[in-house]
Amino acid sequence: MSKAEALALREPFSTPQHQRDTAMLGMWVFIATEVLFFGGLFVAFAVYRMYYTQGFLEGSRGMTLVIGTINSAVLIASTFTMSLAIHAIQHNKQLRCYLLLLITALIGLVFLALKFTEYFIHYQEHKVPGIWFESHDPQAGPEQLFYIFYFAMTGLHAIHLSIGCGLVTTMAVRTALGRFNGNYHTAIDVTGLYWHFVDIIWGFLYAIFYIPGFR
Amino acid sequence: MISKIRIAEAPNYLTEEQGIRSWLLTTDHKRICLLYIAAITFFFVLGGIAALLIRLELLTPVTDLVSPETYNKLFSEHGIIMVWLFLIPSIPATLGNFLIPEMIGAKDVAFPKLNLASWYVFMIGGLLIMYGIARGGIDTGWTFYTPFSTIYSTTEVAVTGVGIFIVGFSSIMTGVNFIVTIHRLRAPGMTWFRMPLFLWSLYSTSVVMVLATPVLAIALLMIIWERVFQVGIFSPELGGDPVLFQHLFWFYSHPAVYIMVLPSMGVVSEIVAAFSRKAVFGYVFVAFSSVAIAVLGFLVWGHHMFVAGESVYSALAFSVLSYLVAVPSAIKVFNWSATLYKGSVSLDTPMLYALGFIGLFTIGGMTGLFVAALGIDVHVTDTYFVIAHFHYIMVGGAVMGYLGGLHYWWPKISGRMYPERLAKAAALIVFLGFNLTFFPQFVLGWLGMPRRYAAYPPEWQWLHILSTAGATILAVGYLMPLLYLTWAWKRGPLAGHNPWRATGLEWQISSPPPKHNFETTPIVTHKAYDYAGMKEELGLV
Numbered sequence: 192m193s194k195a196e197a198l199a200l201r202e203p204f205s206t207p208q209h210q211r212d213t214a215m216l217g218m219w220v221f222i223a224t225e226v227l228f229f230g231g232l233f234v235a236f237a238v239y240r241m242y243y244t245q246g247f248l249e250g251s252r253g254m255t256l257v258i259g260t261i262n263s264a265v266l267i268a269s270t271f272t273m274s275l276a277i278h279a280i281q282h283n284k285q286l287r288c289y290l291l292l293l294i295t296a297l298i299g300l301v302f303l304a305l306k307f308t309e310y311f312i313h314y315q316e317h318k319v320p321g322i323w324f325e326s327h328d329p330q331a332g333p334e335q336l337f338y339i340f341y342f343a344m345t346g347l348h349a350i351h352l353s354i355g356c357g358l359v360t361t362m363a364v365r366t367a368l369g370r371f372n373g374n375y376h377t378a379i380d381v382t383g384l385y386w387h388f389v390d391i392i393w394g395f396l397y398a399i400f401y402i403p404g405f406r
Numbered sequence: 407m408i409s410k411i412r413i414a415e416a417p418n419y420l421t422e423e424q425g426i427r428s429w430l431l432t433t434d435h436k437r438i439c440l441l442y443i444a445a446i447t448f449f450f451v452l453g454g455i456a457a458l459l460i461r462l463e464l465l466t467p468v469t470d471l472v473s474p475e476t477y478n479k480l481f482s483e484h485g486i487i488m489v490w491l492f493l494i495p496s497i498p499a500t501l502g503n504f505l506i507p508e509m510i511g512a513k514d515v516a517f518p519k520l521n522l523a524s525w526y527v528f529m530i531g532g533l534l535i536m537y538g539i540a541r542g543g544i545d546t547g548w549t550f551y552t553p554f555s556t557i558y559s560t561t562e563v564a565v566t567g568v569g570i571f572i573v574g575f576s577s578i579m580t581g582v583n584f585i586v587t588i589h590r591l592r593a594p595g596m597t598w599f600r601m602p603l604f605l606w607s608l609y610s611t612s613v614v615m616v617l618a619t620p621v622l623a624i625a626l627l628m629i630i631w632e633r634v635f636q637v638g639i640f641s642p643e644l645g646g647d648p649v650l651f652q653h654l655f656w657f658y659s660h661p662a663v664y665i666m667v668l669p670s671m672g673v674v675s676e677i678v679a680a681f682s683r684k685a686v687f688g689y690v691f692v693a694f695s696s697v698a699i700a701v702l703g704f705l706v707w708g709h710h711m712f713v714a715g716e717s718v719y720s721a722l723a724f725s726v727l728s729y730l731v732a733v734p735s736a737i738k739v740f741n742w743s744a745t746l747y748k749g750s751v752s753l754d755t756p757m758l759y760a761l762g763f764i765g766l767f768t769i770g771g772m773t774g775l776f777v778a779a780l781g782i783d784v785h786v787t788d789t790y791f792v793i794a795h796f797h798y799i800m801v802g803g804a805v806m807g808y809l810g811g812l813h814y815w816w817p818k819i820s821g822r823m824y825p826e827r828l829a830k831a832a833a834l835i836v837f838l839g840f841n842l843t844f845f846p847q848f849v850l851g852w853l854g855m856p857r858r859y860a861a862y863p864p865e866w867q868w869l870h871i872l873s874t875a876g877a878t879i880l881a882v883g884y885l886m887p888l889l890y891l892t893w894a895w896k897r898g899p900l901a902g903h904n905p906w907r908a909t910g911l912e913w914q915i916s917s918p919p920p921k922h923n924f925e926t927t928p929i930v931t932h933k934a935y936d937y938a939g940m941k942e943e944l945g946l947v
């Protein structure tokens with residue numbers, strides 16, 4: 192066991208491998224929680240979409256499809272750089288890992304910037320329920336419901352992504368400080384798992400909010 | 407004698423570090439157990455005071471002690487405090503925290519810092535709920551039904567909702583920690599089927615915590631969202647569906663019943679084995695019945711909506727599935743009884759609580775079948791019959807199990823024995839007080855007394871008087887352990903490492919245990935409750 196490993200090894204564990212597997216399992220279980228957390232919203236959305244197919248379709252047509260599609264590509268790119276970062280540290284390439292983590296966090300910020308641009312556009316169109324919502328549609332109630340779920344779910348996703356950016360940046364800093372190497376990189380693995388999960392959630396959000404609005 | 411000398415010589419988890427800082431920053435699962443005990447005892451007293459005020463109001467048929475508005479707040483806060491600030495964390499966060507690492511031969515839980523964080527998160531949520539009370543409290547009942555909670559109630563719904571949301575995350579943290587600990591930190595030789603049944607029940611509980619709590623969190627978030635932004639997620643005039651909230655709420659809150667009672671079942675398995683000096687009959691069945699209860703528990707939430715406009719077909723399906731839960735529950739009761747058969751049974755205090763649990767849980771479970779039946783449920787929905795039914799499960803079941811476990815492991819936690827006679831008396835008082843409180847409520851409910859009313863027709867007064875008298879006795883029964891267990895903490899006679907001569911790794915280390923539990927990781931060679939094979943080691947010959 193190297194000095195760095197010995198430093199990183201915490202109380203109830205006997206070997207670094209044991210600690211790593213345990214931490215990964217912990218993140219998987221946490222992701223199970225997260226699936227059900229978003230799941231409640233997905234179910235509620237599905238129920239209302241069934242009640243108000245037309246109104247929700249109307250809502251989907253109001254989405255800024257271009258930005259949403261670019262954002263999907265952006266997040267897929269970040270998944271790629273995150274995987275590369277893990278690959279780099281596995282091969283003990285700390286500098287490369289550091290740079291890739293920074294790029295991942297930056298791509299995350301680009302996503303958030305685009306997302307908030309979208310929110311601003313909706314605000315200008317007076318489609319923010321509770322703050323400024325106007326609709327002349329006979330489907331006004333359902334359309335408002337659609338936007339409530341849109342803001343709640345993408346907002347919750349944005350919060351998760353912000354936390355992810357914070358985590359990835361922390362990992363980049365710790366990599367720069369030499370805390371990780373080819374033998375020990377548990378925290379990066381765990382962060383990567385979380386990052387991928389948040390990306391996957393976006394895939395589903397894109398599918399339910401944007402795709403029905405294709406013309 | 408040997409163990410006494412060991413206590414005097416070696417520092418234990420209580421003495422190794424001193425000072426308030428060492429407690430507030432501890433990552434030791436045993437100290438975190440005590441932090442939780444202190445917190446939930448406080449909340450239990452608070453919820454109990456609310457219960458006593460409710461019972462006092464119901465002493466007379468008219469509203470005289472408190473106004474109807476205050477009465478609404480009393481039963482709401484009683485439910486919220488007892489469910490989320492006492493019952494949900496009760497056994498898992500205290501005894502579970504203390505015992506999981508010791509029973510599997512580990513130095514700590516998998517994520518000790520997360521464990522401490524869960525306590526702080528719990529306290530923040532708890533304090534927020536207290537802040538809500540200070541600002542006037544909440545009157546929606548613990549169930550937060552929409553649209554009352556979102557549109558009409560003018561009380562502190564948002565603050566209380568955020569508090570429960572936060573408390574939920576502490577529960578999730580505990581669940582994640584327990585699942586991973588049981589998977590990854592078992593000592594060599596501690597196979598799944600050698601684990602004490604307490605761990606099987608806690609594992610099942612943790613799965614429910616991890617998978618059900620987030621749905622409650624999101625349901626509460628939607629209510630808060632609707633209130634803060636004044637938009638309609640569940641309000642019918644904007645196209646929302648109030649019953650959807652009930653679905654989301656009960657998707658958590660029915661499984662939550664098993665978060666409360668499964669750990670107690672685990673405690674009862676331990677106690678019944680220890681005080682019958684026999685292995686639990688049908689170990690594998692009891693183990694898997696915990697898993698079955700957890701799984702089935704996710705499929706029955708609709709039985710709370712039989713009268714809420716649910717389709718006949720889903721009502722039928724939910725009714726049948728609810729009946730199925732009775733199967734694993736009955737397996738447990740039968741197997742505990744079979745364990746007693748030809749055992750050398752001794753009736754120490756923990757055993758009194760365990761036997762009390764078995765009886766009361768059986769009544770609670772059987773009346774659960776009444777309310778799972780469509781026709782009968784329509785008759786007794788929202789009556790005291792339902793109140794009595796779930797108090798038999800949550801108080802007669804969960805709290806009895808908690809008290810039994812507390813007495814059983816108190817010698818391990820504190821290193822000292824409590825006064826046995828006093829404790830036996832308290833157990834009997836609790837049992838009598840409980841039945842006197844809640845049995846009349848079955849009758850009241852059957853006669854049609856609705857829940858959540860401060861006034862009622864005078865002909866029911868005698869039943870309410872019985873119930874209030876029972877609640878007073880019950881309060882005495884709860885106060886006694888609070889007093890003598892605290893007394894025993896410093897002044898009780900030393901317990902030694904294994905006062906009950908029980909099997910289990912936790913009884914092989916000194917009491918109180920050393921900071922790191924085991925000097926060297928133990929190697930497990932016996933199955934659980936191997937009283938026959940360990941006679942000599944336990945001194946039972």
Ligand SMILES: [Cu+2]
Pocket residue numbers: 659660663706707709710
């Ligand atoms: Cu239920």
